[in-house]
Amino acid sequence: MCRADGGSRVAALYFLINWLWNGQGMLESLLASIALIMAILPEEIPVILTVFLALGAWRISQRKVLTRRIPAVEALGAITVLAADKTGTLTENRMQVAELQLQDANFVHAGATTLEEPFHELVEFAMLATPADPFDPMEKAIQQFGLHWLTGTEHVHAEWSPEFEYGLSPDILAMTRVFPAGSSTRHMLATKGAPEAVVDLCHLDSTRARGILDQAGAMAARGLRVLGVARGRWQGESPPRSQHDFDFQFLGLLGFVDPPRAEVPAAIAECRAAGVRIIMLTGDHPATALAIARELGLSERPDVISGAQIDTLDDEALAERLRQVDVCARLQPVQKLRLVHLLRRHGEVVAMTGDGVNDAPALKAADVGIAMGKRGTDVARESASLVLLDDSFSSIVAAIRQGRRIYDNITKATRFVTAVHMPIIALTLIPSLLHWPAMLTSVLIVLLELLIFPACSIVFEAEPEADDIMRRPPRAVEASPFAIGNIVPAAIQGLGASIILLLGYGSMLGLGIDPAHSRTAIFIALVLGLFALVLGNRHPDAPLISGSGMRNRWLWPMLAGVVLVLVLAMGTPYLRDIMGLAVPNPISLGVSAMLLLATFFWLEALRLVLHVGRRTGASLAQGGKP
Template sequence: MPRSSDQRGLSEAEAASRLARFGPNELPPPPRRGLGRIALQVMAEPMFLLLALAAGAYLVLGEPAEGALLATFAVVTIGLVVVQERRSERAIEALRALGAPQAVVLRDGQSRRIPGAGVVPGDVLVLEEGARVPADGRLLSARSLALDESLLTGESVPVDKQAGAQDESGETFAGTLVVGGTGLAEVTRTGAATRNGQIGQALAGIDIEATRLQRNTKRLVRLFGVLALAVSLTLLLVHGALRGEWSEGLLSAIAVAMAMLPEEFPLALAVFFALGAWRLARAGVLVRRAAVVETLGAATVLCVDKTGTLTENRMRVAWLHDGRDEAHPDGIAGIPSGLAPLLETAVLASRAHSMDPMDRALQALAPAALAQAEAGHLPVSPGLPAQTVAHALPGGGLRVATKGAPEAVAALCGLQGEALARVHELATDAAARGLRVLGVAEGHCEGALPADAHALSLRWLGLVGFEDPLRASVPAAVAEARAAGLRVVMITGDYAPTARAIATQAGLDGAGDVVNGAELAAMDDTAFERACLRTTVFARMRPEQKLRLVEALKARGEVVAMTGDGVNDAPALKAAHIGIAMGQRGTDVAREAAPMVLVEEDFGLIVSAVRQGRRIFDNLRKVMLYIVAIHVPIAGLAVLPLLLGLPPLLLPAHVVLIEMVIDPMCSIAFEGQPPEPDLMQQPPRPLAEPLVGASQLLLGAALGSVLLAVCLWLYFGGLGAGLAVPEARSLAMLALTAGNLALVLSLSRRRGAWSRASNRAYGLISLATAAVLAACLGVPALRELFDFGLPAWRDGLLAVGLGVAAGLVLELAKPLPRVQRLLGRQA
């Protein structure tokens, strides 16, 4: 690749040529599903195929009104799914746009700001404080250049860079942040070829698992689907072969198949997950794959990245010590007057408008010292890790302020013997508490500032300790997670003392037992698994070790959630059952790898998401019981009259009316239920626990059988009393609808408080259902379309009353402990 001429950068023509050759400087976007593909997937669903088949059958039989009605329901089904899918795609695209970088490059010798995607190999990047590096590069020049590489390494301390160095200190990496100094770098790699991109490409080899709930639901739907197909074919053959009524037999068979096929199971999952994702988004958690909300509710281990997740990813002055007195400042008012010179000198040793996190922490604590104008400075160098800044004195001369590595500043001050040992002791103790420590000294200089700090006469003032503070919400969130049986594990690239200190502040169990990445690398698989089970804090972890740790936990049967914001977190984020990326400062790689993104970087939101996941599972169990229960009378009313030689009670249009008007709306009513009071005092549910097991199926079937008996009694009794088939059908439909709504009310709460479940959503659903049914019975055109009759008002009231009583029969059994266990987990 031809080099750019000296440091003038590329010409615009050459840059355009290379952009065409190498492509834009961005990661490959995730594959998108077009509207056509989404629609095709919906049309392959069994319920849609049955709707289309029934609509076609009505058209062939010369009943266009019924065919048009069913075709409309089919189109509505496609439209709802497509709208939801497109909303999810747009949300992901908006999140990607948040991270679109800008870059300053030299083109034809001029500095120009361009979109980061336009950077090409050979470009000369202008690196300034506050800028994010858009591509990997080789330093051409550097002046006091320091980069925050925490997104790659997990360490919050800036890394000093030197032009011409043969190791990584002479390179820049995409996604890192310039926190100090300036420099020029020639781009060597862009897009997927950068270190950022290479880790992103590695994610393609990790498969995303379907959730256990999705797999169990698919098996349940397949079971009912096979049963529905067998019964429908049998009815069709019996009806056609024995009675010769093939057309009516086809419609009845379709109605039976639609009645027995529990398509509400996946529909309820979609509704619950979509609304759960919406609720989380309002709180600052963006869900990219909604099904993981349920998995998060079953999580047993939460692997947490320290920097930016538990901590605020900023520095704060936490400790001052002048050799005699010390302070742990909480604002300038809390600093003893004897330590004021130490703090003031440390501020004066910081560059104005610096992006270095330690400089900014000092300046925030004592901003008044910034009023003194800078008269010169000596930057950090490889041989002297200390910075000196000079300020002009009113009477002439310079006031010199120096800060840096304690041993380096102590050497500049000429400390020896006991004084030097004391400095070393204090600095070591502070580092063991997780603090970053700087030594501070002051002096005076007549004339110009010398080029070498060793020529200055400096006086030792003391030590300043910095910490990356813990987020205020973390201790309470960790305590709530512990009460919920969720184990919190810290995984960080930072040093062990810092990790131990943060873990202790956060209240993690076993915070004192820290295992380093080097120790893990020396372990065999058995020892590694043991370390995973007993250790809470892992320090100095490399990306491949994070991934290995997640895989080891999964192999032990744990449901693993992983938080992170850096490129180094991405493989583990994707391999975990639930990956949770940070949105404000996270990399595109991390966001694409994680199915959940914390737009607001608040650790407490993670525990809220766990609570939301548990609430979803709890309410899903109730709605699944309801679906099983309501399908018993629907299927029974479609099958039994035919087997007994009576006119069919339910036709395809009736089944669709029930399922499209009542069942999906009731899913919304269940979804709106608040969590049970003891939800976060329950342990995580067992991985093998199904949403609906055999016992729940039997309970649902028993509840539905009561309602079925009432509806059949009304239908058979009406026919026996001389009512026409349409009128008898109306009585059964009134009882079925009333029992349906009463059953929702009874199942909504676990502990018998059904009357308190009448929330706004349920009220609106009940009114809408009553209005639709009243229109179908009262409007002649609709009554004829659905083949209903208008019953006497007393018969109608009797049907409604009996239906309500059948729907509330569960209230009689709720006090029984076994029924309580079937309705929800017990502590």
């Protein structure tokens, strides 16, 4: 708004200068002032933001990531913490029953040919505690395992239907299904859940309970996901309010294996190199979570924090604890929400993955919520900014890479737009103040603003990612393409080019060359100078002419298009006349070439000075020698 207001005042002053100072007609002065407003206002910026983010969302979709909210594309590049769910994101979500554990016997599925009778009851009640046609991968694994080993025995009850169920709750991490057992008052109970929850439901003495939990811990330390199974009987007509009111008999433990995704270790290493911290959030046993984290290379820290421990800490103590651990286990959705809020309050930019209905508040609270596309609920997807179509962690890392690239390219395009507007403003205002013939006519300004500048800006969208894009830390939260550190060097670029072109125009007029040929020479140098400005803002630390230019497939077509516009403008009599140009002669072409060469030298010299300044500043900031 400030720039628009300032532009209006300059345009009004320009109108008065042309009308009262230079003796131009009122209509001609008015049209010239309107053209100046177009030159001052960077109308390419809305185009850049819209097109870059929209195409960025399309590019990210090629990596199996669906964008539901466009601002998330830009936010990806600033992520400092990635809170990742374990199951299905870091692992393949292909659950298989790997082990059975009784009090004094163990069964390993791999290589087994028979399932001995003592294990039948454990598998039978695990199946009864599971829906016959489940959605959850763990429950599917239970049914597949049971049907594989128990089909044809009396332990399979496909025709049984429960009278009622007790679902999982934050207080009791177990579920119980209640079946009729011969009369309206007699019932059979089948329960499965977290080992500690099932042990608690069984009301075991401390010695027996400790033995079971030690067995569960040993299985979890091998990377297995562990469930406890119990059976019970109940007589009555009205079910109690809580599962705790039943009497259960503990049967044993089931251990599930969920293979880590093969691509995850490399993706985690890439995140670490990029300064993105990964925190595992899972509902699994702490030992299971820690074993998987070590296998994936996510963390070598020997510590883990559980949901129960989180509830005992205030925010400051929890924030300090989070600096020491990378694995959070046995979490409830409300605890995930608290962790997200806490991390954000301490200045982190948080991305979080989730799949359940209860994950929705945390997904919405995160800077970038990422829902699972395959196994996620509709509520989770609606709450998220991004949806993983393949539920793969490596897709998140690819999206972060694309987010950084998009922000980099927006920054480059913004720098170019700032630089390129300086010569237009200078070549419009200065000749009027010096009583020179107008350099840029209204038609020329319109041509530049509506055709050439936006086309050149869009070239930056196709700019490939920098080689070090995932070897540098995330950008600061307050970073902006419109920051002073980005705009000022661009403005200096443009001012230097402006001085070169004005000197050329003034010299030609001083030598008695007519305004049309002088204008033609400067216009050719200006339009081709756009190409130099594009090169100068692609890689500030690389020479203008370098092999990296070949990596942008739109760079050379853009140059060809600019040349074609020049040929049409010069070669078509009608266009040439309304633009106030002339057919270029050798003098005009020679002056254009010298001015273009001077522009290249200026941009390269400025680049070297700024490059040395940045390196010196970085060395001093690190306490070293320049």
